[in-house]
Amino acid sequence: MISMPLVDNIEATLKADLDVTKMNKYLHEYIQQEVSLGVSKAMAGMVETMVENKTRAVQTELEAKIGDKMKQLNQKDREKHAFFAHLSSNKENLIDGTVVIFNRAPLNVGGGYDTASGKFTCKEDGLYFFSWTTLSNSRKDFTSALFVNGNGIAENIVDNDETIDTMTGSSSAIFQMRKGDVAWIGVVGSEGTYLRHTWVNGIPASVFTGFKID
Numbered sequence: 001m002i003s004m005p006l007v008d009n010i011e012a013t014l015k016a017d018l019d020v021t022k023m024n025k026y027l028h029e030y031i032q033q034e035v036s037l038g039v040s041k042a043m044a045g046m047v048e049t050m051v052e053n054k055t056r057a058v059q060t061e062l063e064a065k066i067g068d069k070m071k072q073l074n075q076k077d078r079e080k081h082a083f084f085a086h087l088s089s090n091k092e093n094l095i096d097g098t099v100v101i102f103n104r105a106p107l108n109v110g111g112g113y114d115t116a117s118g119k120f121t122c123k124e125d126g127l128y129f130f131s132w133t134t135l136s137n138s139r140k141d142f143t144s145a146l147f148v149n150g151n152g153i154a155e156n157i158v159d160n161d162e163t164i165d166t167m168t169g170s171s172s173a174i175f176q177m178r179k180g181d182v183a184w185i186g187v188v189g190s191e192g193t194y195l196r197h198t199w200v201n202g203i204p205a206s207v208f209t210g211f212k213i214d
């Protein structure tokens, strides 16, 4: 039972019966509605913030990844390995196992080839292609092989001792190299008799070349 005094001039008292049970129920529903509205507003704000943060994180990560990839690509460009070497003079009677020193290298990208030792040192793991050509002399032989760390990989036999002509022989190989592996051309057998550096005009005829495929 609730009594409410009205304005003075009416001089009356309004009496009303209110079902408090019902009012409690409506009040309860109203509060629930307000609370859920407030919660959903707050949740929406939170979700928005979360999405924003995540987006920013993904963007930062993506930018870092792209940056790394660009660096790798630039690095790959810098890390090319290729050489082309030849002789500056003829060589005679080289014994078995002698390293053939191609002492001129007009091309030595990556600096793996050493004109003093005649050896190529691998600076980066990968597949490498090697090729070499030797020019012997009239009635002379020149027999050689590609060695990697002392193991014979491929031979190149110019057996010309019974003809008066001058001849070249070539051989090539692909080898899986690891950083620090060393490749060179060495004399095999007892027929490293004669190696010409040119046939005419000083154009290199005996050459050693190699490059990284991948």
Ligand SMILES: [Ca+2]
Pocket (backbone or CB within 6 Å): 159, 160, 161, 162
């Ligand atoms: Ca022969």
